[in-house]
Amino acid sequence: MTERRDVLRLGGAAFGAAALAGCDGFWSRVSWALGADVPERLEAPRNADPDPARHLLDRAGFGPWPGDVERVRRIGEAAWIEEQLDPNSIDDAACEVRTARIDSIHVPARAAFAWRPEVLEEQLVAFTLLQAIYSRRQLQEVMVHFWSDHFNVAIGKSLCRQLKTTDDREVIRPHALGGFRHLLRASALSPAMLVYLDGRANRAATTGGKPNENYARELLELHTLGVNGGYSQRDVMEAARCLTGWTVREGWTAGSVAFDPLAHDPGEKVVLGRTIPAGGGEADLDRLIDVVVDHPSCSRFLARKLCRFFVADEPPPGLVDATAGELARTGGEIAIALRTILLSDAFRASAGKKLKRPFRFVVSALRALGADVTGREGVPAALVSMGQAPFHHPTPDGYPEHAEPWLGTLLFRWNFALALVEGRLPGASVDLPRLSRALGAEPGRDAALALTRHLLGREPDDDETNVVLAYLETAEWREHPERAVALVLSSPGFQSC
Amino acid sequence: MLGASAARIGRRDLLRIALGADPRERTDTVLVTVFLGGGADGLHLVAPYAEPRYQVLRPNLGLRAPDDARAPLDRRALDLDGRFGLHPRLAPLLPAWRAGELAIVHAVGSDDETRSHFEATDRMEHAGAKDQPAADGWLARHLRTRPGASVGALSAVAIATAVPESLRGAPSMSAVESISDYRLGGGSACGAFAGALASLYARPSRRSAVPERLGAAGRQTLRLLERLATVPVAAPGVGYPDHAFGRALAQVARLVAAVPSLEVAAVNLGNWDSHFVQDGFVPDLMDVLARGLAAFRADLGEDLARVEVIVMTEFGRRAYENGSFGTDHGRGSVMLALGGGVAGGRVVTDWPGLDEDRLVPPGDLAVTIDYRDVLAELVGRRLGNPHVDSVFPGFVPTLRGIWR
Numbered sequence: 001m002t003e004r005r006d007v008l009r010l011g012g013a014a015f016g017a018a019a020l021a022g023c024d025g026f027w028s029r030v031s032w033a034l035g036a037d038v039p040e041r042l043e044a045p046r047n048a049d050p051d052p053a054r055h056l057l058d059r060a061g062f063g064p065w066p067g068d069v070e071r072v073r074r075i076g077e078a079a080w081i082e083e084q085l086d087p088n089s090i091d092d093a094a095c096e097v098r099t100a101r102i103d104s105i106h107v108p109a110r111a112a113f114a115w116r117p118e119v120l121e122e123q124l125v126a127f128t129l130l131q132a133i134y135s136r137r138q139l140q141e142v143m144v145h146f147w148s149d150h151f152n153v154a155i156g157k158s159l160c161r162q163l164k165t166t167d168d169r170e171v172i173r174p175h176a177l178g179g180f181r182h183l184l185r186a187s188a189l190s191p192a193m194l195v196y197l198d199g200r201a202n203r204a205a206t207t208g209g210k211p212n213e214n215y216a217r218e219l220l221e222l223h224t225l226g227v228n229g230g231y232s233q234r235d236v237m238e239a240a241r242c243l244t245g246w247t248v249r250e251g252w253t254a255g256s257v258a259f260d261p262l263a264h265d266p267g268e269k270v271v272l273g274r275t276i277p278a279g280g281g282e283a284d285l286d287r288l289i290d291v292v293v294d295h296p297s298c299s300r301f302l303a304r305k306l307c308r309f310f311v312a313d314e315p316p317p318g319l320v321d322a323t324a325g326e327l328a329r330t331g332g333e334i335a336i337a338l339r340t341i342l343l344s345d346a347f348r349a350s351a352g353k354k355l356k357r358p359f360r361f362v363v364s365a366l367r368a369l370g371a372d373v374t375g376r377e378g379v380p381a382a383l384v385s386m387g388q389a390p391f392h393h394p395t396p397d398g399y400p401e402h403a404e405p406w407l408g409t410l411l412f413r414w415n416f417a418l419a420l421v422e423g424r425l426p427g428a429s430v431d432l433p434r435l436s437r438a439l440g441a442e443p444g445r446d447a448a449l450a451l452t453r454h455l456l457g458r459e460p461d462d463d464e465t466n467v468v469l470a471y472l473e474t475a476e477w478r479e480h481p482e483r484a485v486a487l488v489l490s491s492p493g494f495q496s497c
Numbered sequence: 498m499l500g501a502s503a504a505r506i507g508r509r510d511l512l513r514i515a516l517g518a519d520p521r522e523r524t525d526t527v528l529v530t531v532f533l534g535g536g537a538d539g540l541h542l543v544a545p546y547a548e549p550r551y552q553v554l555r556p557n558l559g560l561r562a563p564d565d566a567r568a569p570l571d572r573r574a575l576d577l578d579g580r581f582g583l584h585p586r587l588a589p590l591l592p593a594w595r596a597g598e599l600a601i602v603h604a605v606g607s608d609d610e611t612r613s614h615f616e617a618t619d620r621m622e623h624a625g626a627k628d629q630p631a632a633d634g635w636l637a638r639h640l641r642t643r644p645g646a647s648v649g650a651l652s653a654v655a656i657a658t659a660v661p662e663s664l665r666g667a668p669s670m671s672a673v674e675s676i677s678d679y680r681l682g683g684g685s686a687c688g689a690f691a692g693a694l695a696s697l698y699a700r701p702s703r704r705s706a707v708p709e710r711l712g713a714a715g716r717q718t719l720r721l722l723e724r725l726a727t728v729p730v731a732a733p734g735v736g737y738p739d740h741a742f743g744r745a746l747a748q749v750a751r752l753v754a755a756v757p758s759l760e761v762a763a764v765n766l767g768n769w770d771s772h773f774v775q776d777g778f779v780p781d782l783m784d785v786l787a788r789g790l791a792a793f794r795a796d797l798g799e800d801l802a803r804v805e806v807i808v809m810t811e812f813g814r815r816a817y818e819n820g821s822f823g824t825d826h827g828r829g830s831v832m833l834a835l836g837g838g839v840a841g842g843r844v845v846t847d848w849p850g851l852d853e854d855r856l857v858p859p860g861d862l863a864v865t866i867d868y869r870d871v872l873a874e875l876v877g878r879r880l881g882n883p884h885v886d887s888v889f890p891g892f893v894p895t896l897r898g899i900w901r
Contacts, residue, residue, distance in 0.1 A: 407711065
């Protein structure tokens with residue numbers, strides 16, 4: 001039986017509704033006013049099976065913000081996908097207000113050296129989190145996340161902490177839904193990538209320099225063709241020759257990219273059986289990119305990776321083939337590949353079959369609760385504890401996508417959930433009473449059950465219902481009513497999507 | 498199993514039902530790495546006292562022969578094999594030596610000639626090849642390539658404030674300052690919450706495609722939390738030194754006893770950078786090291802049979818003393834191997850000698866055994882990982898017979 005004082009706790013300020021303080025609090029109120037608010041009225045789902053709208057938001061976004069499921073149901077999934085594929089059509093003012101004061105993300109590479117590297121990292125991580133949580137351009141953010149792994153730059157290496165901000169702004173974000181060819185070219189000339197994979201040290205043997213194959217190898221293995229994509233060591237060396245001479249300036253123009261013709265190998269190259277004639281100079285880069293992007297392995301490799309990310313760790317071959325076909329036909333148009341995947345039957349049938357990686361778990365929890373977040377302190381620290389700190393994967397392959405390596409992170413997920421709802425996570429706060437009211441739930445047990453349905457996006461099954469009901473009978477719950485929410489966030493049902 | 502009656506079953510029962518479901522899996526061998534940061538002086542830890550040049554190079558710091566009656570006891574080496582002797586402050590290691598559980602590798606180090614602490618440590622912990630640097634750590638590569646793909650909760654742990662580079666890129670890696678960080682909630686009781694989780698992970702929703710693996714991972718995590726809460730901090734009377742290193746080893750011993758999935762634990766003992774008046778503080782560090790390892794050995798008891806400890810440092814120090822009773826950055830040093838599989842009681846070395854023409858400029862003990870020879874034997878022979886070439890890319894190890 002729920003007692004009167006518990007009702008008051010769950011309905012009132014004692015429920016840990018501590019809002020962000022000071023300046024952060026002011027800007028978050030502005031953001032609410034611009035429409036990023038939790039709606040007045042929400043419907044707690046009554047469907048027993050996963051809802052297609054929720055599934056779409058879980059995979060093509062970082063999970064629904066309160067009210068998103070209702071909206072997708074209203075306009076239809078196809079219309080939502082079209083809207084998301086044209087991100088500039090979406091008004092994102094409420095998110096922009098939150099990120100407006102993160103000034104270092106606008107700083108050009110050469111000016112970044114005037115900043116303390118730790119500050120650049122903290123601001124870039126905060127920006128990344130705020131975009132993922134608050135942007136309405138969710139598919140764009142999901143693809144930024146995808147490409148940040150695909151073109152991984154570990155900011156612990158050398159000058160990458162100074163240069164990753166530029167890479168994020170000028171390489172990953174502008175091309176996330178565009179043409180893969182442009183994305184690849186931008187990445188090849190990104191100062192961060194030239195530093196991370198030693199492209200800047202790749203100098204022609206013909207003029208007494210020393211070639212460095214590091215980038216050329218990853219360009220073929222990780223960025224375009226895949227490890228069994230049909231290239232040889234000879235192709236790696238020839239690709240490296242094409243790329244000789246591109247370097248990152250030092251001194252007062254530090255961070256800008258330059259082509260040094262004297263360090264470039266002027267001879268003829270043969271990559272993947274195609275000849276790149278002598279004397280191409282800096283145009284060798286564009287020819288090389290055409291050769292690799294037009295190779296059939298590239299479409300297949302990208303298609304498989306996208307399908308693994310959006311559909312299943314072992315994606316259905318039919319969908320991979322269809323997606324590869326679209327990529328090959330369009331010369332690498334990412335948006336068209338995504339449309340193929342997201343409208344497929346295989347995608348629809350895959351609900352609940354993927355484990356959320358820590359980043360998706362954390363962001364989806366914050367979104368589902370309509371949390372108020374600074375992007376600093378507690379949330380990034382939680383990602384560190386779960387082993388997915390943004391931009392810190394040490395090797396060029398990016399954080400793994402399949403479930404296995406992430407199964408050891410549960411304790412840290414549970415502790416994140418508890419800290420979040422108990423108001424112990426610095427830089428993040430949730431207003432559970434407000435969300436309960438929007439769901440039309442009576443405070444107490446009713447609210448706990450409505451929030452359970454809201455978080456799972458469906459009716460809890462019998463097992464889940466029994467566990468939650470049993471927990472609501474405990475003295476611990478009466479002491480900490482908010483923990484019912486942490487329990488759902490910690491449950492297997494919220495770890496997968 | 499947990500149908501409508503769940504609400505009537507007590508929490509403890511729920512927990513027991515849920516936790517009892519999985520067979521207990523235990524790793525065969527637990528690897529404990531001890532990194533002596535700062536460049537520990539191998540010629541001070543394990544003195545080649547019989548070498549005539551040693552006394553010439555080390556007039557103040559050098560240890561005298563064990564039977565040199567003219568020298569005070571605290572300057573006499575403890576004989577190991579007639580050639581080498583332990584620093585007297587390392588005496589607590591002698592019982593392990595005599596039991597054949599401790600082997601010493603001398604004139605060991607890296608082929609990398611950098612004498613920068615940061616670079617040398619980084620490269621040694623990554624353990625890539627000279628022309629093929631690795632971005633991730635050798636322990637991480639071992640954990641990723643060793644047979645059996647499953648990764649337990651807390652399979653790799655560093656008792657440290659940050660992830661050591663050797664574990665960079667490891668699956669399910671935790672860096673904790675203390676095992677007490679590994680608990681549920683922020684301090685207030687979470688028993689009912691843990692009980693509810695146990696029921697949820699006992700039978701994850703049928704709608705999830707990862708239910709079995711996810712359920713098993715959840716149950717394993719909860720079991721771990723229960724065990725850690727009940728295992729005592731250290732066996733009484735074991736006598737760890739009152740030092741962060743002693744506390745870290747005590748925690749590792751606790752983990753070895755409580756965590757069946759534990760595969761790797763990394764601890765460090767820093768501050769060996771002895772440019773100035775080395776005898777003023779290095780003997781105290783040796784004391785902490787030796788008493789710590791001795792207490793760890795005693796604390797483990799029979800569990801020592803499935804534990805291997807490897808002690809290493811980024812480089813040794815110059816063979817001759819400098820003008821301020823210290824030593825500068827050098828090359829070759831020592832590694833210690835302590836554990837159940839060690840063919841111990843031996844100094845394993847390809848001794849290069851200390852004569853002027855045998856030192857490497859500007860006067861360092863040469864490296865005649867690559868540190869990766871030692872680690873590769875450990876990984877390949879003792880830990881049973883057949884992919885030694887992936888763990889140490891571009892390196893062909895020579896077996897030194899350190900493990901049985």
